[in-house]
Amino acid sequence: MFKKISLATVLFVCAFISISQTAFSYTITQLTNNEYDDVMPQISGNNVVWYGSDGNDNEIFYYNGSTTQQLTNNSVNDGYPVVSGNNIAWHGGETADAQNREIFLYTGGTTQQLTTNILKDQLPDIYGNEVVWRGGWAGLDDNEIYYYNGSSVVKLTDNLMEDIDPDISGNGIAWTGGNEIFYYDGATTVQLTHTGVTNSYPKISNGNITWQGLSGGNYEIFFYDGLGIQQITNNFFKDQVPQIWGNNIVWQGGNGLTGGDEIFFYDGATTHQLTNNLFNDWGPQISVDNIVWYGYDGHDYEIFMATKDVSVVPEPATMILLGSSLLGLGFVRKIRL
Helix, strand or coil: CEEEEEEEHEEEEHHHHHHHEEEEEEEEEECCCCCCCEEEEEEEEEEEEECCCCCCCCEEECCCCEEEEEECCCCCCCEEEEECCCCCCCCECCCCCCCCCEEEEECCEEEEEEECCEEEEEEEEEEECCEEEEEECCCCCCCCCEECCCCCCCCCCCCCCEEEEEEEEEEEEEEEEECCCEEEEEEEEEECCCCCCCCCEEEEEECCEEEEEEEEEEEEEECCCCCCEEEECCCCCEEEEEECCCCCEEEEECCCCCCCEEEEECCCCEEEECCCCCCCCCEEECCCCEEEEEEEEECCCCEEEEEEHHHEECCCHHHHHHHHHHHHCCCEEEEEE
8 A cells, every 4th residue: 555645745755854054153343442531331222321530520321322412511520420211311520529329210312310419329220210329428338229210200229238339120120238139029028149258239120130149258249030049150160240131140250271251151051252362341231132342452442242143054064954855745655554
């Protein structure tokens, strides 16, 4: 007895046994090239912000994916901008005579000052039009976490610990308190670490949190996925200042070869080294498939941006199978049952 195999069946078998390999690569672009240091970039989609000198003091700069504009122009130092969509926050107001800083929020054309006090309000983070920062008296180690919910300012912590490094995503806020990591989910606050050693610089993305923590005498990268904590790095170098998007993490760390810090990227399963040069690359930030950092170009610090390229490269076996299948379409094969 013979049975005919249809064209559709041949195509299905061909598709089923074909093998392809996805290759990942990055295109790196230098966003700035001037005679001043440009540092501490932040990214949201294709929008990038950083601060740099205009020749007089530090100002905020904004790259919208195609052009760069100077967002502030005043006689005080503005620094550490953060971006979410088209909204940008930063701290400013510091002069040689006044050490207090205030928090500012730019919402696509309008700038408002969120704080007006004698505290040192600094190092904000932003999600939508919500902003968090740390504030305290200059010279005293008792900062607290403050939260602007889009309409008013709430003091989130009130204790005798040093609360710093706040980061916000959705309803979640993470920060460092007394060298441990804390997480506020919009209703309650939990302490994630109980190590007794230094944990700092937490970053949050939809409930996933990463931070740097001392382990074996140097800093390593840790990751909390809502269920448990895992250690991402384990080496003899300082892995520091992580940033997270989903379960993708970037950080700066030494590689033991070039002598400077390089940028590393963890994709949820594997760690990749993004940069490899003789200079320091610092402060990486990630948004979707885009990564920014500041690095030394041989003269001063400039802003760099890496965009991930994805291409599908067929394996040799795939081409052989595909060729054989196409030959099989020229006739109807008979199989004896």
